[in-house]
Amino acid sequence: MAEVTVVLVDDHPVVHDGVRAWLEHDPQRRIRLVAAADGVEVAWSGPGRTADVVLLDLNLHGTMAVPEVSRFAEAGRRVVVYSEHADDATVLAVMERGAYAFLTKQEARDHCVATILAAASDRPYVAPLAAGTMAADERPDRPALSDRERTALLLWFQSMSKAAVATRMGIAETTVRQYIQRARIKYANAGRPAATRTQLLARAIQDGLIRADEVTEYASRASRTP
Numbered sequence: 001m002a003e004v005t006v007v008l009v010d011d012h013p014v015v016h017d018g019v020r021a022w023l024e025h026d027p028q029r030r031i032r033l034v035a036a037a038d039g040v041e042v043a044w045s046g047p048g049r050t051a052d053v054v055l056l057d058l059n060l061h062g063t064m065a066v067p068e069v070s071r072f073a074e075a076g077r078r079v080v081v082y083s084e085h086a087d088d089a090t091v092l093a094v095m096e097r098g099a100y101a102f103l104t105k106q107e108a109r110d111h112c113v114a115t116i117l118a119a120a121s122d123r124p125y126v127a128p129l130a131a132g133t134m135a136a137d138e139r140p141d142r143p144a145l146s147d148r149e150r151t152a153l154l155l156w157f158q159s160m161s162k163a164a165v166a167t168r169m170g171i172a173e174t175t176v177r178q179y180i181q182r183a184r185i186k187y188a189n190a191g192r193p194a195a196t197r198t199q200l201l202a203r204a205i206q207d208g209l210i211r212a213d214e215v216t217e218y219a220s221r222a223s224r225t226p
Helices: 013-024 046-050 066-074 088-096 105-120 128-136 147-157 162-169 173-189 197-206 212-223
Strands: 004-009 031-037 053-057 078-083 101-104
Touching (some): 053 066, 147 197, 147 212
Parallel strands (some): 078 101
């Protein structure tokens, strides 16, 4: 895997040092912090503008930066959010706005490297607290998926290409695309649109259609597939 670049947005300089230390403890040194500052502007200019992943503290100078998650997602940026604010409403709001993952600051030390690498590779990563929050979300507007739709989504969530999913399932790639699009339409009709893979994964976990540990299990298998 090529080196992954990260831009850090956090209003506490001591955290900048902590994140650098976490990344440097990765034995393979796969991640490089290219810029860090206390405002989101650092991610829109200089080396931060082209960083593979944005690591965003949700509370910046006393203001919750939830709208910035949407701004990054709409621009096609991969954003990983971490915060001490880990109530269910905040976690769900962040995931629904297109964040690749949500980490509590207590989880960040143990999950930071894995989450950044997953985001850079377009693979979903669900840390323990976010998984629990999404699984406990009890909304009445849960669309029903067929077994084949669920299987296609599960394989796709662990970062297999649509072509690879088609091969694994013994179906045409166009059928895989139809399964994924059908799931998106069902969520849109329920008033819960899911335009990105991350949003669709969050919805599926929230609704109990897929378990977070299933995504991890299939990802592990896929990594060994030639």
